[in-house]
Amino acid sequence: MEEGKESSWExxxxxxxxxxxxxxxxxxxxxSRIQYPPNTxxxxxxxxxxxxxxxxxxxxxxxxxxxxxxxxHPGDCHYLSGNFSARRKFAIFSQLLEHIGIEKGRxxxxxxxxxxxxxxxxxxxxxxxxxxxxxxAKRMVKKRVE
Amino acid sequence: xxxxxxxxxxxxxxLFAEGKVDLIIGFEEGSLPLRATPCxxxxxxxxxKLIWNSGCNNNLAVYVPQKKGRIGIVAKGCDSRSxxxxxxxxxxxxxxxxxxxxxxQGMVDRKLLEKKLGNKELLSIEERxxxxxxxxxxxxxxxKKIELLPDNCKTCKHKTPVIYDILIGEKVEEEKEAxxxxxxxEFEAKTSDERWDxxxxxxxxxxxxxxxxxxxxxCYCKExxxxxxQPQWFGKSxxxxxxxxxxxxxxxxxxxxxxxxxxxxxxCPMEVDLRFLNKKIEKEVRGLFSFEAGINPDEPPPLATFKxxxxxxxxx
Numbered sequence: 441m442e443e444g445k446e447s448s449w450e451x452x453x454x455x456x457x458x459x460x461x462x463x464x465x466x467x468x469x470x471x472s473r474i475q476y477p478p479n480t481x482x483x484x485x486x487x488x489x490x491x492x493x494x495x496x497x498x499x500x501x502x503x504x505x506x507x508x509x510x511x512x513h514p515g516d517c518h519y520l521s522g523n524f525s526a527r528r529k530f531a532i533f534s535q536l537l538e539h540i541g542i543e544k545g546r547x548x549x550x551x552x553x554x555x556x557x558x559x560x561x562x563x564x565x566x567x568x569x570x571x572x573x574x575x576x577a578k579r580m581v582k583k584r585v586e
Numbered sequence: 587x588x589x590x591x592x593x594x595x596x597x598x599x600x601l602f603a604e605g606k607v608d609l610i611i612g613f614e615e616g617s618l619p620l621r622a623t624p625c626x627x628x629x630x631x632x633x634x635k636l637i638w639n640s641g642c643n644n645n646l647a648v649y650v651p652q653k654k655g656r657i658g659i660v661a662k663g664c665d666s667r668s669x670x671x672x673x674x675x676x677x678x679x680x681x682x683x684x685x686x687x688x689x690x691q692g693m694v695d696r697k698l699l700e701k702k703l704g705n706k707e708l709l710s711i712e713e714r715x716x717x718x719x720x721x722x723x724x725x726x727x728x729x730k731k732i733e734l735l736p737d738n739c740k741t742c743k744h745k746t747p748v749i750y751d752i753l754i755g756e757k758v759e760e761e762k763e764a765x766x767x768x769x770x771x772e773f774e775a776k777t778s779d780e781r782w783d784x785x786x787x788x789x790x791x792x793x794x795x796x797x798x799x800x801x802x803x804x805c806y807c808k809e810x811x812x813x814x815x816q817p818q819w820f821g822k823s824x825x826x827x828x829x830x831x832x833x834x835x836x837x838x839x840x841x842x843x844x845x846x847x848x849x850x851x852x853x854c855p856m857e858v859d860l861r862f863l864n865k866k867i868e869k870e871v872r873g874l875f876s877f878e879a880g881i882n883p884d885e886p887p888p889l890a891t892f893k894x895x896x897x898x899x900x901x902x
Contacts, residue, residue: 493838494819497831501821514894524892527901528875532841532889534900535870536834536863539774541782550902563902579782582827 451571453506454499455480455564457552458488458523461512464554469561476561477568480508487511489522493533496547500580506546506571510563513551523551542579545570587713590638590688593754594660597686598633601658607684608655611646612636619711620694624649636660638754640713640731643693644801645847651677651806659683662690664738664847666747667880668803671843674883677806687750689758692731692739694718697857699734737861738848741766748881766846767869773862784862785830791856792829794822798860799836801853804843811835837863842871842888845880 457463463484469476481504485491488511496507509530517523530549537547548570550563594612601607610633614625620641626649627633638660646659647668657678661669666687672678699708703720712719718734720727732740741764746757765771773781796812799805811819812832820835821828837860846868850860871877874897877888 494831494835497834501827501831514898521892524894524896525889527896527898528889528892529841531874531897531900532867532870533838536838536867538778539781539866540785540830540834540863541778541780543778548902549900566902580827580830582821582825 449576451479451505451568451576452503453480453508453564453567453571454504455482455508455510456485456488456491456495457482458490458511458518459484459486460518461516461554462488462510462550462552462560465552465556465560468554468557472557474557474561476564479568479571480564487517487519487522488526489517489519489529491526493529496533496537497580500542500546500577501582503577503581505574505577506548506567508548508550508563508567510550510552510560513553516553543574545574546577587639590755591636594636594638594686594688595634597752597754598627598636598658599630601684602630602633606656607658609653610636610658610660610686611649611653612660612686613638613642613644613646616641619708620699621696638688639711640692640694640718643696643848643852645803645849647672647803648801648806648849650683650803656682656684658686660686660688661747661750662688662693663742663744663747664690664845664880666749667744667845668847670749670880670883671804671845672806674885674887675843680883684752685747685750686752686754687747688754689746689756690742691716691745691758692735692742694731694734695736695739696852698736702729702734736848736851737769738846738851740764741768742846744880749883767865770862770865770869773866786826788859788862789829789833790826791858792833793856794824794829794832795855797853797855798850798858801849802840803847803849804840833858833860833863837867840864841867842875842877843879844868 457466491509499507511523548567552560598610610627612625613622614635615637616623622642624644625635645665645668647665650672673680706725707722708720709722716731718729718731743761745760820832844864871888875888
C-alpha cells in the first residue's frame, strides 16, 4: 500500500446472503432507512448451505478484504436443514482458514432473520470495523485477476 | 513375512477355486527391493505372484471404484478403513467385496529409506521382527524399522483391519499412547504470520501434477472439479494463490473421510507437507462431531448429517 492511500482505503466485503432471511433482512434495513456502512457487496444465494467454501476463497483471491456468509437462524431454514449443513461445513472450514494463517475476522458467519433489520445493520458495522482493523487483505490475493 | 505371503496366495487360490471373486487386488514384487507394486490377479495362476512385505505401502482401495465384478482385495488397516468409506459412499456393494485383511506393522517410507541410504544402491533386504537388514554392493546395515516409518504409521491406531472376511496372520497390538495430533497442536501454537509463511512455503513447492489427488482413494469422481474448464472453478496458473486454493479444497473434500493412509504424501514428488492440512481437519472433525472416519459403514458421514445443537461459537 502506497503512502497517502492508506487513509482513503475502505474495506471491500463480499456478503453471501440467503434469499429467505438475511437478504430479506437487508431489504428491510433498506426500506426502514437504517444506516449501515456501504462497504458490502451483496451476493444473493438460495441458502447459506449453497455457499461452497470455494466461493469464499475465490472472493479472497479476487480482492475482497473480508467475506461474510449469513443465513437463517437454526430452525428457520426455508429448506429445513440447509443452514444446519452449512453450520457443520463452516465450523470445519473456518478452523482450516485460521490454521493456514488467514487472520481471524477476515471471514465471518452470522444468522440474521428477515425481521432483524437492526441486527443486519449491526452485523455489517461490526464486520466492517473488524476488517478495517485488519487492513487490506494481502493473503490469498491473486496478483493477476481474471 | 514369508508366511504371510504364502497365506495370501493360499487364500487367493481358494477364492478363485470356489469362484467367489473375479479379480484379486494385491501386491507383487516390484523391480526394486521394498518397492512392491499393485497386482491385479484374474485367475489362480496370476495370484501366485501375490506377496507381502514392508514395502506394500500403496492404498489399494483406490482401485476399487474403477473395477467391475466381485473383487477380492488384500487390505492392511488403512486400506480397510478406506474400504469402509467406499461402502459408506456406495462405491461398492459389500457382497461384491471379499476383504483379505492383513494386520500391518507399518510400511517403510521410500523417501526416508533413500535418505538413509544416501548414494548407496539397495540390492536386497531381509526382514526381521522390528528390524530390516539393508544389503547392497559392499555394505550390510541393520536398521530399526521404526526409523523408516512415516509419521502416519508411527501413530497408527488401526493396524489390524477394521473389517475383513479372511484374516491373514495374527492380530497385532494397537498403539494407544501415541498422540497422532501432536504436530498439529505444536503448529497451532504458532502465530498467524508463522502459519501463513509455513503454508505458503510448502505450497510454493507444488507443481500441480495432481498426483496427490490421483493416489487418494477418496478422489473417485469421474470428472474432478479441478479439471473442469466450464465452469472453471480453479485457477490453472502457477501462481501461489491458485495452488493454495487447490490444496485447501483438496483437503476440504476429505473432511470426515480421510483415514490418514498417507497416499497423498507418498505420491507427492515435491515433498509438500499435505498431511498438515488433512490432519488438522481430522482433528476438528474428531473434536466437534466426535467422528472418526473409516470405522463404521453404517454411521453417516459428518458433513452429510447434523445435530440441532452442533457447535456454533464461530457464528455471530
